[in-house]
Amino acid sequence: MSDFTELTTDPIDITSVARRVVPSECGATVTLDGYARRFTKDKQTGETRETDYLVYEAYEPMAVREMQKLVEQAKAEFEISNVGIVHRLGKLEIGETSVVISVSAPHRRAAFTACEWLIKELKRTVPIWKKEVYADGEVWVEGESALKP
């Protein structure tokens, strides 16, 4: 049983990701299923936009390295056993899974905390970009949080 960080253009099987992180000392796995949202409220204008589909792209070798760093940091900081992260790339229809993060731990609390920390850091540091495509245009989403190297 080991950690893993992967990029794929195929649909992600959430259950298999969740099961791959389970060693015998664990009592709980927390799995985040992030998926493509149809309606997005613009935080500045308050207007709601309807998305047709999403396109993700990555600086692939660096994205895998950054995900591996997050796994190492999470394992150093939280009482968890294994972490699996799989991020989808390419075109995603609404409702399809874009990212799965599974964290196994002897006890659930550490797994919840680590999973929340991992998705927050992934969205801040891992070089992956999302394009939202609407009926009348498209935009590459630029992340909110400034990176402090």
Place this chain on the structure above:
Amino acid sequence: MKVNVLFFGVTADIIGVRELELTAEEPTTAGSIINQLSRQHPALANHKLLIAINEEYADANTVLNDGDELALFTAVSGG
């Protein structure tokens, strides 16, 4: 010296390619490459750019070496 420059998402759309090989005088920083590209592609200056050198985050003052891979991109938006 030669530097391989990679673009993604917004920056790839602005530059029109995903990869460029640039020849630069030594010493050259990542910031001076960005300035050079911004003169040719003014839209680049409308975005806050992040910099990676050889797959590690770096800042604009970092001096580049021959053969480095410099990636320029906007704030990430995965997840």
